Amino acid sequence: METSAPPASERRHWKGNARREYPACRLSFPQKTRSYKLPLTDKFGRAITDLRISITDRCNYKCVYCRTGNEGAVYGELPFGDYLRMARVLVSLGITKVRITGGEPLLRKGVVDFVRELAVLRSAKGGSLDIAITTNGHLLADMAQPLKDAGLNRVTVSMDAVDPDRFARITRVPGGFDHVLAGMRAARDCGLGPVKVNCVLMRGFNEDQIVPFGMFAREERVIVRFIEFMPLEEDRVWAPETVITLDEILTRMAEYRPLIEIPHAHSETARRYRFEDGIGEIGIIAPVSHPFCGHCSRIRITSDGKIRTCLFSVWDHDLHELMRRGASDDDLAHFIRQVVSRKEQRHHIGEPDFVPASRTMVHIGG
Numbered sequence: 001m002e003t004s005a006p007p008a009s010e011r012r013h014w015k016g017n018a019r020r021e022y023p024a025c026r027l028s029f030p031q032k033t034r035s036y037k038l039p040l041t042d043k044f045g046r047a048i049t050d051l052r053i054s055i056t057d058r059c060n061y062k063c064v065y066c067r068t069g070n071e072g073a074v075y076g077e078l079p080f081g082d083y084l085r086m087a088r089v090l091v092s093l094g095i096t097k098v099r100i101t102g103g104e105p106l107l108r109k110g111v112v113d114f115v116r117e118l119a120v121l122r123s124a125k126g127g128s129l130d131i132a133i134t135t136n137g138h139l140l141a142d143m144a145q146p147l148k149d150a151g152l153n154r155v156t157v158s159m160d161a162v163d164p165d166r167f168a169r170i171t172r173v174p175g176g177f178d179h180v181l182a183g184m185r186a187a188r189d190c191g192l193g194p195v196k197v198n199c200v201l202m203r204g205f206n207e208d209q210i211v212p213f214g215m216f217a218r219e220e221r222v223i224v225r226f227i228e229f230m231p232l233e234e235d236r237v238w239a240p241e242t243v244i245t246l247d248e249i250l251t252r253m254a255e256y257r258p259l260i261e262i263p264h265a266h267s268e269t270a271r272r273y274r275f276e277d278g279i280g281e282i283g284i285i286a287p288v289s290h291p292f293c294g295h296c297s298r299i300r301i302t303s304d305g306k307i308r309t310c311l312f313s314v315w316d317h318d319l320h321e322l323m324r325r326g327a328s329d330d331d332l333a334h335f336i337r338q339v340v341s342r343k344e345q346r347h348h349i350g351e352p353d354f355v356p357a358s359r360t361m362v363h364i365g366g
């Protein structure tokens with residue numbers, strides 16, 4: 001029950017022979033534990049402070065680096081109250097940041113109320129949570145202000161081209177660009193900022209958008225973050241040559257204007273840069289060429305209530321099943337601690353013994 005391989009529909013992506021470090025996390029209902037006061041850490045000493053909750057694995061876009069476009073949702077969705085309970089227990093263990101994601105989270109009715117409920121939670125030290133959402137922005141224009149009013153702090157919008165035709169080619173949905181641009185601007189203008197714009201670069205699709213995105217960051221006053229393409233797509237098209245690396249991005253951007261690196265927090269995934277005249281910020285998330293696993297502070301809850309300790313995990317840990325069986329909050333906390341202690345040390349992208357993750361990105365929650 002506790003750990004599970006993927007369902008048949010995802011298994012064709014999965015060569016989950018558990019060669020490395022994935023022993024099943026045997027759950028028994030624990031002896032009474034009062035573990036709330038200890039911070040959540042893994043066996044490598046990393047403090048886990050960031051939680052990502054996927055509230056659906058449905059999506060209205062079919063981005064070439066993410067989905068096949070043929071398959072829809074694979075996994076279930078839980079009532080918001082169940083995610084809220086998981087979040088409450090995790091927050092009591094030291095989580096301070098919660099990011100709502102998917103699939104496309106804005107497709108889910110009730111997301112504004114969910115944010116309102118999350119915003120009531122207080123961290124173990126008594127502070128407010130940092131609550132963010134990652135969205136493709138298609139439905140954001142009308143939802144930005146209600147989300148802000150409900151207590152959302154920040155928004156990240158995914159946008160992989162600033163050219164509308166290219167955008168449609170990547171998302172495989174016609175006419176989306178104007179919606180996303182309007183959504184991004186609405187979020188920025190209602191104070192859900194600094195708005196971050198995530199752009200996954202994939203050779204042959206959008207590497208010529210690097211400089212236009214540099215201009216876009218300056219004109220629109222948003223932080224554009226380039227993400228190296230990872231082998232987490234449904235179509236299995238990833239190859240090392242398809243990745244536009246951090247070094248290549250910097251070289252291309254320098255043809256427009258040089259970037260100067262600025263300090264970033266250890267747990268931050270992005271390296272941060274400013275243009276030399278001080279206008280405009282660029283981030284580069286480089287998990288392939290410059291892995292940052294040693295500073296990873298994240299865990300994820302999937303839409304069907306499984307814990308994932310790494311994007312590249314080959315096992316899920318079924319927190320929801322435990323709840324269904326009547327576990328107390330102490331039981332959940334105990335289980336979470338067990339699972340987190342076994343968080344993977346690092347990913348193995350590009351190595352000969354790389355084992356694909358048991359779920360693709362859209363079914364995990366990025």
Ligand code: SAM
Binds near residue numbers: 136200228362365
């Ligand atoms: N639908 C929302 C969106 O578009 O932002 C949230 C879910 S999406 C899976 C979360 C993030 O994962 C997006 O920024 C997306 O660009 C990124 N992503 C998806 N597949 C990826 C891949 N194979 N490599 C790198 N990033 C990926």
